[in-house]
Amino acid sequence: MERVGLIITHHSYLEYLYQNEAAEKERIFCGHNFDHLLTVARLTCLLLLEEGNSLISREMAYAAALLHDIGRWQEYSSCVDHAESSAVLAGPILADAGFSIEEAALIVKAIRQHRLDENADIHRSPLSRALNKADRYARLCFRCDACDRCNKREKMPHKHDLKY
Numbered sequence: 001m002e003r004v005g006l007i008i009t010h011h012s013y014l015e016y017l018y019q020n021e022a023a024e025k026e027r028i029f030c031g032h033n034f035d036h037l038l039t040v041a042r043l044t045c046l047l048l049l050e051e052g053n054s055l056i057s058r059e060m061a062y063a064a065a066l067l068h069d070i071g072r073w074q075e076y077s078s079c080v081d082h083a084e085s086s087a088v089l090a091g092p093i094l095a096d097a098g099f100s101i102e103e104a105a106l107i108v109k110a111i112r113q114h115r116l117d118e119n120a121d122i123h124r125s126p127l128s129r130a131l132n133k134a135d136r137y138a139r140l141c142f143r144c145d146a147c148d149r150c151n152k153r154e155k156m157p158h159k160h161d162l163k164y
């Protein structure tokens with residue numbers, strides 16, 4: 001997981017996480033901090049393992065998940081979709097960490113698609129599908145004090161309990 005280590009210590013990565021945390025200091029709904037990214041990374045790996053996918057490496061699954069929300073802070077200031085901004089910001093970090101052009105393209109595409117409806121009529125890689133599902137399953141809505149005010153609540157899997 002050497003390349004994952006290069007991502008999480010990358011100066012831009014640390015800067016974007018700092019920006020997310022600063023922008024979400026007063027946020028009552030779920031945040032986009034390192035804990036969320038790591039939870040999504042672990043779930044993405046588990047989902048790929050569960051479906052017997054051995055083509056997507058653990059490093060690629062972790063890279064996609066650890067980077068999927070790094071542009072969230074931009075959505076607060078400029079209303080840009082954070083799936084798009086995160087995809088754009090992820091590119092140079094993936095290159096610096098040593099991912100090939102082909103690997104980076106697959107990872108960036110999964111990041112760009114991570115907010116689309118699970119049933120959206122688009123081509124999706126197994127990595128994209130797993131990341132999308134992991135992102136939703138990472139949110140424990142039944143433990144959230146702001147759940148009754150959240151407009152995503154009805155779309156989330158864990159409204160009342162843990163269901164997988």
Ligand SMILES: [Fe+2]
Pocket residue numbers: 068069082083114115
């Ligand atoms: Fe997101």
Ligand SMILES: [Fe+2]
Pocket residue numbers: 032036040068069135
């Ligand atoms: Fe997320």
